[in-house]
Amino acid sequence: xxxxxxxSEVTAVExxxxxxxxxxxxxxxxxxxxxxxxDGGAPTFLSYNGLDGLEETGxxxxxxxxxxxxxxLLLQELQMKDSASYFxxxxxxxxxxxxxxxxxxxxxx
Amino acid sequence: xxxxxxxxxxxxxxxxxQVTLSCSPISGHRSVSWYQQTPGQxxxxxxxxxxxxxxxxxxxxxxxxxxxxxxxxxxxNVSTLELGDSALYLCASSHKRENGDTQxxxxxxxxxxx
Numbered sequence: 001x002x003x004x005x006x007x008s009e010v011t012a013v014e015x016x017x018x019x020x021x022x023x024x025x026x027x028x029x030x031x032x033x034x035x036x037x038x039d040g041g042a043p044t045f046l047s048y049n050g051l052d053g054l055e056e057t058g059x060x061x062x063x064x065x066x067x068x069x070x071x072x073l074l075l076q077e078l079q080m081k082d083s084a085s086y087f088x089x090x091x092x093x094x095x096x097x098x099x100x101x102x103x104x105x106x107x108x109x
Numbered sequence: 110x111x112x113x114x115x116x117x118x119x120x121x122x123x124x125x126x127q128v129t130l131s132c133s134p135i136s137g138h139r140s141v142s143w144y145q146q147t148p149g150q151x152x153x154x155x156x157x158x159x160x161x162x163x164x165x166x167x168x169x170x171x172x173x174x175x176x177x178x179x180x181x182x183x184x185x186n187v188s189t190l191e192l193g194d195s196a197l198y199l200c201a202s203s204h205k206r207e208n209g210d211t212q213x214x215x216x217x218x219x220x221x222x223x
Contacts, residue, residue, distance in 0.1 A: 033210075033211070035212075042214040043201075043212070043214045091210060095164060097210075098154065102152075
């Protein structure tokens with residue numbers, strides 16, 4: 001079957017760095033995306049990796065290794081407003097978008 | 110540009126009824142996808158429409174259907190509602206293949222089935 005695995009919860013301290021991992025097993029692969037969703041809100045796009053390597057957007061970075069079917073989202077200088085759920089997503093060979101079940105990020109002051 | 114809009118925002122129905130949800134994509138976006146979000150299952154793909162054609166369908170029963178109009182607005186319909194259909198239904202539009210096919214989500218419709 002097709003799946004994206006990510007930790008259900010991660011806890012970090014304000015100002016620190018946190019990494020959220022995502023491993024995928026899909027039929028076909030057209031890049032890995034990351035989305036953020038605050039409680040009661042809609043998912044919003046954060047980052048996309050179509051090729052191996054690191055993509056940086058401000059405090060957020062995302063990494064992809066296609067040979068390992070693995071990627072991660074790195075959040076630096078954590079702020080309380082970063083408390084949210086983070087989803088990785090892949091478009092597979094059948095052109096369907098598959099989301100992981102999400103990682104709930106808790107930030108401690 | 111205005112974002113993706115969805116109506117209604119909240120809906121309460123009883124088992125056996127049917128419901129129609131509406132989605133207006135970002136202007137210029139021709140692809141509209143629908144997702145069901147529940148605490149236990151996360152975000153699950155329902156279907157995707159592009160230029161009025163259903164491009165893909167997720168693993169949901171035939172009670173779930175949708176359509177897209179010539180102005181790219183989309184509707185989804187759920188017939189014979191079941192308690193398990195209670196969820197947040199999210200619509201997302203995209204300018205196909207832009208930046209990895211970024212999905213722009215609407216605020217969702219919270220459906221409660223009693």
